[in-house]
Amino acid sequence: MNRAHEEIDPIRLGILWDRLVSICDEIVEGLVRTSFSSIVREGYDVSVVLFDRDARMFAQGTRSIPVFIGTAPTMIRNMLSKFPPDSLKPGDILITNDPIHGTGHLFDISVLRPVFRGEERVGYSMTITHLPDIGGMGFSASATESFHEGIFIPVCRLYDGGELNTFILDLLRANVRTPEQVIGDVMANVGANELGGRQLLDFMAEYGVDDLRPVSEAVRRQSEAAVRSALREIPDAIYRNRLDFEGPSGPLELAVAIDKQDDGLVIDFSGSSPCVSTGINVPLCYSRAMALYAIKCATAPTIPNNEGAALPIQVTAPENCILNALRPFPSAGRHVVGHFVPPLVNGALAEVLSDRVQADSGMADILTFHGRHPDGSPMATLYFLSGGFGAMTELDGRSATPGPSNMAVVPVELWESRTGITIVEKRLVPDSGGAGEQRGGLGQIAVLRNDTGYPLKVFSMANRWQFPARGLMGGGSGSLRRHLLNDNPIPATGMQVLAPGDRLTIVEAGGGGMGDPRRRSRESVHRDVALGFVTEEQAREVYGLDKPLASRGS
């Protein structure tokens, strides 16, 4: 009854495949709901991945942020090189937060469970989540070497044949700021993998699958073929782009050369600036994930993530350039630089995929606040604020929308109740969207007032305060990001202390525009002016509106 070498037809494969992805999605939802880490809840900084018995990755949850694309296969091989598959037994659970083989910083813990049917190992389930804390200097870019950034747990058995290694939990507990929450999240991952294993076995029984490998192989093969066929439509050439961004002591540069041959791509980041001594360096695993994300959006967005989909695309960068950082370069804030990879890749492909790519987005602020609640208890929390989304052909960028990663609005009422920090105002900024035939999304302004009664530290790793979100195909740039303390400009990166009553103003960057603004439909320009998204002045000077405007509302 072994179906191992039987061809799986396209109807059965679709059914099996969708079900496997749905198992991952279901477990992700459970993890998100139990998580203490706000970045997991609001941003889906969490992933669930399934492998066959040869450790080939064939299914992953769909809602996770792009950081997890293509990283799990590297991680499992890293884990299994220390604990070979044949040494694993039922009830084993391996963990590590290795940033180089994982997702680029110590906050993300990978938890792996071999799945056994009786004594037979049939596959693996892995979950990865961003922990609430990992010790060190907290979620900031202020470290100068990786050792400052928290505790590194090498690959180890958290459970050995079902028995918990309490030493590892004790070690974590002793090294982090919020031990109960960190342990709570680690154990939620353990539970999620238990569920993952159970679901995988149920799946096999339910659909009469004795061996996952043929399904896994078919899934990977179809994915690879779909990506290759999409790539074949791009003319063979080398596509280049470069961009500047704000470094800790002066501008830095990213460069890319995309060598497209037949149905494959080699993405090379040579020419990018070298690593720096603040925690914004990007391990290659993260650069690769961001590059794969950009290519996926522009070519085959609906192909589920798995090992096959990533095969046609190679990503390289010289060692210790800022997109291939090795320890001990610090990397806690690797997303600060890594988030520039999608616009870098997009810009390179704009001339051949102009209807598929997006102008640069304004990106987002993630601010860390350390201080006290009004009742004196300690407080450590994150505040998100999104800039404008980049425009695409025939689609204005949405205002206040995160990209390339994801997050969720922090409701004013929730934030004020939870922190005692008042949000005095939060509104869109007129004229902040890059002008274009399609306008970039507007940035927004938020004014926060420290009403906690205690000094409040705020850590920021912001960008786009010097280099705006660029437009494409003649579209204009979005406005710049600005931070102000009591109305005086302050650096958008680093640490500030807000005294009680101080006001921090955060102005989010606008998204880039697409195409020549003078070709924007006059009706759209009129509507933008009527709604107050564009001022009459910008309408005249940038959009070339000459007719007088009918007055309408405010």
Add this chain to the structure above:
Amino acid sequence: MTGIRIGIDIGGTFTDLAMVGDGLTGFVLHKELTTPDDPARAVLDGLAVLLANETRSIAEVTQIVHGTTLVTNAVIERKGAVTGMLVTKGFSDTLDIGLEHRYDLYDLRIGFAEPLVERHARVEIDERMRHDGGVETRLDPQAAVMAVRKLIAEAGIEALAICFLHSYKNPAHERAARDAIAVAFPNLPVSLSSDVFPYMREYERWTTTTVNAYAQPKLDRYLSRLEEGLAAMGFAGRFDLMSSSGGIVTPDFARRYPVRMLESGPAAGVLMAAHHAERAEAATVLAFDLGGTTAKGAFVQDGAPLKSYEFETARSYNHRRGSGLPLRMPVVEMTEIGSGGGSLAHIDPRGLLAMGPRSAGADPGPASYGRGGTGATLTDANLLLGILDPGFFLGGAMALDEQKAAGAVAAHVADPLGFSLSRAAFGMHDVINEDIARAFRIHAAERGIDFRRATMVASGGGGPIHGTAVARKLGIPKVILPLGAGAMSALGLLVAPFSLETARSHPVALADLDADSFARIMTDMMEEARGELSRAGVPAASVRLTGALDMRFQGQGYEIECPLPDLADLGMVFAGLRQRFLAAYRAIFGNIVLDEPIELISWKVAGTGPKPPLDLSHAMPPGGAAVKGHRPCWLPEAGDYVSTPVYDRYAVQPGAVIAGPALVEERESTAFLRRGDRAMLDNAGNLVVAIDTAREARGDEAVAAGGRT
């Protein structure tokens, strides 16, 4: 209850009327074509026809219960009132900023619903409440009046939403503004965010309030026309409406809270499923409805539909969650996916067969309708498989064209994949079953429900065709196919009790709460629920009060709803809160014990009146020959067409047993019984099917694969 009761549900195509009461055996149904330009016309005309058909008089009618899509349609079609908004200074863009979240990270072109209030019709008011309910900036009510004057003059507003920050905690400013505006503009409908639904999270609360305001003038005019029309016919009984949460309310309540009338039809359908399940003594029920464009699923436990306080309306992008307007209000919880009779088959970018979410809709509809549709739809597949009879669709009211169906399935599925026509058609049928089963599994997992012991009640045109197969995939052992499955909502209106839910945001750490404060807040909410029901004429003694708290470990971002025990002794309830939460947490997330402090976030109290009796026994008139013929039907277990008996649903005798494979036809739908299924007709005319759950998807697939060319 004496006299006649009538349920009237307006759907997209038909307005369904269901009548029960004195002198009637079971129920009587009537379908009238919906009149979109003035929905009241179909209601009144249908009522006259129904009464005339049965030679009954309007004077005998003691109650009419009405479910309407008027509010839903107003929001989807953007045909509500020009609405203005007064909002706390600094926050007029909250509706545009939205959730700052992308619901799909890979599709950069995802769409979002536009706010109902245009940006130039929002005016900021200089006032501010603090999160603790204290006043930071005092409101000048006259400033609110001046703002409204300007909105009426310049934006021409016909309705107003007043949305101030932290009004769930202290509604004084919203109320003061309303009172001043009522003096100056007595005819302007005004909705307060603290009144519509006093929940924390300004974006969702304000969006809910704008929907309320937006629909208010339209619903008021509609109800007035209906009331006048009924009065003119001589109707002197009660006239009530169904709400989104599955309880009935007075027209006065509906006029105040139109947003709570959203999706009241589907809610009524779930109530009817619950009613059937209660007769069958099923503890957990999955109500499954498959229509032309979407499939819906809802769980019912111990007779009560699961409630939710989150709902999204007017999805603007492929039925995707996240593309609509997110609302906060009590609703019967449902999951909805874009799988229906009109779902179009296509080969997805992976090279695999996929169904939907694009739909051929009702116009042009499936290829077999012969109205110009060329896409291959689920209905076309079911026709080719022999499940549907080309001459008995909608009881023969519409002929189906098999040639056109075959052409479409060949062009879009069979030829590209290299399959036989029948294998392709069965693939389409089976992919839909899988898609639906998967959606229900996820829904069950989110709510921690074990559906393997559930009973399914299947309705809608496609429910009886796909119900048994979906149940088998889910391991559900029993499926009820009710008589009148095509008018479930109209019937459901007749089993709905009066009910009212109240809810409040009041976040507090369990450690900071004492028994007295707990009892004070709960008592206040219980009084509110009792008061509203007593205004609807429900005697206080017959009101059943239930409570629930949304709780979580401090630091988590999601709450779980913990139902409370009997509210008679609030001291006992308070003492058991911690244990209640831990038990509910474990039930969903497994045996994880955390030492974190617990907090209460939202408080909910529901008051429910007695459920009206509805006796469906002996609803079936005795009929003639049960088997009306045989036709070839493609069965996966045979991998071929097999001559399959076709039963006339109206002729099957109560107690008769039908063994699958078999088809059981009624006017609006066909039940498809697979091998191993055994159906028995109960005395209400319902087919109760025992599913052979040992035969799983593997059985289908293993044999079906043999049909490949």
